[in-house]
Amino acid sequence: MAKKIQPTKIPMREQPAKERIRNYAEVPYGYSEKEAMQEASRCLQCKRPTCIQGCPVEIDIPGFIDFIAKGDFQAAIDRLKEKNILPAVCGRVCPQEDQCEKVCVLTKKYEPVAIGRLERFAADWERAQGSMSVPKIPSQTGKKVAIIGSGPGGLTVAGDLIKLGHAVTMFEALHEPGGVLVYGIPEFRLPKAIVYREVDYLIECGVKLVLDFVVGKTATIDQLLESYDVVYIGTGAGLPWFMNIPGENLNGVYSANEYLTRANLMKAYLFPEYDTPIVRGKSVAVIGGGNVAMDCARTALRLGAEQVHIVYRRSHKEMPARLEEIHHAEGEGIIFDILTLPIKYIGDKKSWVKEMECIKMELGEPDASGRRRPVPIDGSNFVTPVDTVVCAIGQSPNPLIPQTTPDLKVGKWGNIEADPETGKTSKPRCWAGGDVVRGGATVILAMGDGRVAARSMHEYLMTGKW
């Protein structure tokens, strides 16, 4: 007998749009215990759960959900952590609609199980219990591991290898650990305290964290290999792209990385209590349609903008951002100018951007990515006033490490080449993964890469076989 299923997800309560655009606090509140148990009971506990195949780290989804349904939240979080050391992060930022939830059987008739929200619930529940138990670390192997970059990929490798008894040191160029989770994704979407707690946990497990250490400059990979047995490169994709159109170097034109780094890492939203300033534009245009663009647009609102436009050259359907971010942005009053491409920025006498010239686009034949290629419509140019522009059209890996490591093979976009099965690079004793290999990807894929590499690194450390 089929049980009666509620067709839609239990909604998650959130800050009303009017209030939240004035503060930096997290937007959704998360489920209560009751709501979580209700949502968990929507899961059919499939014999062959398709959802697991949609998760890059293969979390036992029905397993942890079943524990929530039964009210055993500790068991749920333990089950999650077998595969994912950052459930509080992934529950919040994974593009679930393209991963686990996309292939949940319920989608055939109804809305899928809210797997991400349940994952978040379990992790938040654990956090609310106070201190985490630090696992007993097996005896030391005497092997030394250097991890470069403390983003989700690096953190995963650190967690896996410290638990296997190796001595792990993590080098980070910036003054805070966490990678994009800290310098890029805003507080209102992912509270930094969550990331710091996970980092603190790793430090308690014995991971050594060295901040302000720019590998390639402070020490090269070869220098690190003199004192470490193996190296993992998880330096992300931090090099911002610009469009190379006239006026891009005018004052008031930002890269997304600069805008978000000022706002998040440097806390410019608290200026002048914090020293780093940011331009608080009134009329802001954000170029691009991904998560990064949504984050910039919503940040601009919170910095006091009166009008924020997302300017995207394809249509709504092709936008790569998570559905939830698009909904939130729309709810907050962000204006979407789709099928629009900026071609020129125009400055005032003091070299501040004051206008932007755009051209309208239409969708043509599908391109290599399978999405329909946008083509400019002749004569559709128009000029609109702006005082701040944020360019969020993508980024590629930073060349500092490849430039100083000649025997490390890189691809056309500067991405480090690594074997997808093992994470091995062309350079012995060096592994790589995450955005530095894939270009801009996702948190969970970076973590998946970290897991794969950690396994291979451990094997090498124990057998000496490359």
Next chain:
Amino acid sequence: MYKVIERKQIVPNIHLLVVETEHIHKNAHAGEFVVVRADEKGERIPLNLVDWDERSVSMVFMEVGTSTSKLAALKPGDEIATLAGPLGKPTEKSEGKKIVCIGGCYGIGALNPVLRMFKANKNHVTTIIEARSDFLLYWRERLKEHSDELYEITRDGTRGVRGHINDFLVEHLKKSKVDLVYVQGCTYLTYLASETTRPFGIKTIVGLNPIMVDATGMCGVCRVTINGETKFGCVDGPEFDGHQVDWDNLLSRRKIYIREEVYSLSFYECERYG
């Protein structure tokens, strides 16, 4: 946190800062810089390396805004929140050349490792340091050690040659054969020196100081236009050919936050002095 070993005012508004670190000296070269952040709420600012050894690095800075005021208030034993480096591309090496090196304000200190490197590579080094007045010139003995000749220029004539750097430079270039001019200091000085050497067709390398945040090539705020192309000051520079720099763009980009900087400084001073 990084321990301050020494902080002293060398001449009015210009300070020496020596901070403990074991990491930076190993790969440090002339022309490179570090990023410092005075405290947990501070801004990341770039400062040239003026010296280094196994346990410390030294910087010379001019007190202008909030960040440098915070640094100027440090005492030995205090700590700063961030010290990262060495960053940027090293000064290009040359050998057996006739080189004129020019420094003004904090750039006088920044010349130190560059002169040392040029001298060690058997170049003939003529050093010119300039300031408004005698009491603002410093480190003449220290720089003399790595120079074949050293000239001092003051605008009021209280020491050395009276006048402006450009007048002196023109006379000098007319008299002597010079292969390369190298300049460190504020944007006005680097600009003026570049425009002065341009008619002579002498290659002129300048240390630029665009605004920076991460200083690792991640944010792009430091972009400068060189020969019509956009470059990132922190990783492609900070030294560039002065004849290729788009000075208008550099000068206007340096002013992006002027309003906020003034506000920030008055906020800091209120907090500190009440």
